[in-house]
Amino acid sequence: MTEPFVQPAPAKVNLALHVVGRRADGYHELDSLMVFADIGDELTAVPAAADRLAVTGPFGKGLGNGENLVTRAVAAFRARWPGHVPFGLDMTLAKNLPVAAGLGGGSADAAAVLRLMASLGETEIAAADLVALAASLGADVPACLVSAPLVARGIGDVMRPLKAFPACHVVLVNPLVPVATAEVFRRLQSRQNPPMPDLPEPMTRPAQLGIWLAETRNDLEPPAVAMVPQIGSLIARLSQAPGCMLARMSGSGATVFGLFGSSAQAHQAAHELRETYPDYWVAAAPLIAP
Ligand SMILES: C[C@@](CO)(OP(=O)(O)O)[C@H](O)COP(=O)(O)OP(=O)(O)OC[C@H]1O[C@@H](n2ccc(N)nc2=O)[C@H](O)[C@@H]1O
Ligand SMILES: Nc1ncnc2c1ncn2[C@@H]1O[C@H](COP(=O)(O)OP(=O)(O)O)[C@@H](O)[C@H]1O
Numbered sequence: 001m002t003e004p005f006v007q008p009a010p011a012k013v014n015l016a017l018h019v020v021g022r023r024a025d026g027y028h029e030l031d032s033l034m035v036f037a038d039i040g041d042e043l044t045a046v047p048a049a050a051d052r053l054a055v056t057g058p059f060g061k062g063l064g065n066g067e068n069l070v071t072r073a074v075a076a077f078r079a080r081w082p083g084h085v086p087f088g089l090d091m092t093l094a095k096n097l098p099v100a101a102g103l104g105g106g107s108a109d110a111a112a113v114l115r116l117m118a119s120l121g122e123t124e125i126a127a128a129d130l131v132a133l134a135a136s137l138g139a140d141v142p143a144c145l146v147s148a149p150l151v152a153r154g155i156g157d158v159m160r161p162l163k164a165f166p167a168c169h170v171v172l173v174n175p176l177v178p179v180a181t182a183e184v185f186r187r188l189q190s191r192q193n194p195p196m197p198d199l200p201e202p203m204t205r206p207a208q209l210g211i212w213l214a215e216t217r218n219d220l221e222p223p224a225v226a227m228v229p230q231i232g233s234l235i236a237r238l239s240q241a242p243g244c245m246l247a248r249m250s251g252s253g254a255t256v257f258g259l260f261g262s263s264a265q266a267h268q269a270a271h272e273l274r275e276t277y278p279d280y281w282v283a284a285a286p287l288i289a290p
Pocket of ligand 2: 063067068069070098099100101102103104105106107109110140181251252253
């Protein structure tokens, strides 16, 4: 039997997210430091007569074929590069990340299948062309193609990958209340906020990152907290954990992350959160290095 193709789809975390403007089409201009945790969904595929997607895992319910970003990404890829993958793909998506959680799970899944399809053909696809197709599927899909620390500007399509990044760990906690991204943007009080301060580069020590992050924000946090008050309680709780350098919401929520320099302290914080909130989703993982 052929070995299946396997692509990880890691969780995205916006360590900082500043909303700095609004475009004529209504989309918001962002300035964001994005990193990826070594935990996420997983896409596997084997060659087949036709394309097919099965979704498994704890958060797979309701994400069948038609509505799935993976199916849309496959169709968009085949329309853009007909014949590049001259066989069907029988795919399984293990959906381990909560949905509509600020972790870009759907975007990571779409990026995973785009990466896989690009790698399967005999000709090279230019990185910029793949990024353009990714951007047509969702604002976070280009960053998920990279899946390593980067600064994203524009609506997420202008990316600057970082050459170095401190070895850190995140604890992720989600109260399992899905949050609609569009609604959080709609509730913003101000759409013209100061950009992130300049990043010291190269940044190699967690403490350096912590000092810089103290001068940054997630502008989507106040409107999201107003919609889901549990977010505020989780930030307060996590920021008290020993070794936690920063507790903040990721993306449009509702996932809250804690940033740690030590793996042991991250796992201890995750353990305590699981005891306090047995119904919430809790994970601890290292960040993916550049
Ligand atoms: C906010 C962020 C930060 O990383 O993450 P998530 O919370 O989704 O994880 C992203 O910008 C989200 O990216 P993504 O989830 O791909 O967004 P899209 O599907 O393109 O957009 C969903 C809706 O959000 C609003 N939207 C999104 C991005 C943006 N820069 N400005 C917006 O106003 C629009 O109303 C859009 O219709
Ligand atoms: N593979 C997928 N995984 C998650 N959500 C998906 C997927 N395909 C389509 N969606 C839809 O995309 C929306 C955003 O999902 P998701 O990427 O998880 O959000 P977020 O970026 O906030 O974490 C959901 O409402 C969901 O219905």
